[in-house]
Amino acid sequence: MTFAATVLTLYPEMFPGPLGVSLAGRALSEARWRLDTVQIRDFAADRHRTVDDTPAGGGAGMVLRADVVARALDSVADGRPILAMTPRGRPLAQARVRELAAGPGAIVLCGRFEGFDERLFEARAIEPVSIGDYVLSGGEMGALVLLDACIRLLPGVMGAPSSGDEESFESGLLEYPHYTRPAEWEGRTIPEVLRSGDHARIAAWRKSMAETDTRLRRPDLWERHEGARVQSPSGARHTSEDEPK
Structure with a gap:
């Protein structure tokens, strides 16, 4: 079984990034894992490819639209766990990383702006995940961290099975x-x-x-x-x- 990672992002050019070098890069070239990216803007319904709108109730910034993001998710949903990178998520722990690495892969959703319309989490089975108590420009860096943590645990990536024990x-x-x-x-x-x-x-x-x-x-x-x-x-x-x- 090949670990399959699908990343939904507004910046697919950020991938594989550092995952294309060192252990992860070698494992990718050896087909020990697979990476696909999905441009969220491709699922916008207007000619301007709009993915966000102003916050309900007022406030600064923009919010990713539930309808657009849901269409992107539905296009790739296949039973793999869906994780959304957001500072409002549960902190990523090694135990969860091991569970993910032992499975078929993951669909990773990268947030931007002020985050996601909350109705997205009510309507879809999405696991909010955070990599720390700080705020980044977007979820892409968090997705890279999550995937690197998983990939290094895949069979044959680190060499000896006990390397990470x-x-x-x-x-x-x-x-x-x-x-x-x-x-x-x-x-x-x-x-x-x-x-x-x-x-x-x-x-x-x-x-x-x-x-x-x-x-x-x-x-x-x-x-x-x-x-x-x-x-x-x-x-x-x-x-x-x-x-x-």
Whole structure:
């Protein structure tokens, strides 16, 4: 099964962009995934190819019309999940990326201007997705991020199947720090434990560093990780007194 990505955008020339180079680009040339773009303006009904209009109730900017965008979506809808890149969406997480990468692909809708007419989400099965708490000029950059995250997980793209197993977010923690040659640089040396050859010590150090960095840098992730860690198989929480030894 080939992962098929269809991007609906006002700027199809932005694709494949960075997805045409490095791992994603090689995988594209090897047909490990497929990319199609759809120009939303092609589904406008007037000679000016109008895709937006002023906000109901007044306000600055323009809003993408539900009727035009829906026609574009309906032209490609085939059962694949439809994701709309919008700052009003749910934050993209690695678990969702893995689900998408394991499926047939995705249809990605790129927002522009002030966003979409809300009736679009009421009328179609669309998953609003955000890549962070900031605003971009449009959804195209978010679409590139989402697709890159999925493509690197496709079979054969990263090489060894285990290449991504210990990366940030895969275990609910940030990844441990990495080092490489030279052993000393500007008076700073690689931690002794990583040069010891003792695999058990190395594994323990990496686990400890992942936990420490997550606790200090991403307390939100740490809180979720700790909450999950003390869950019993049935979902009940243990107190410190009855936690399994």
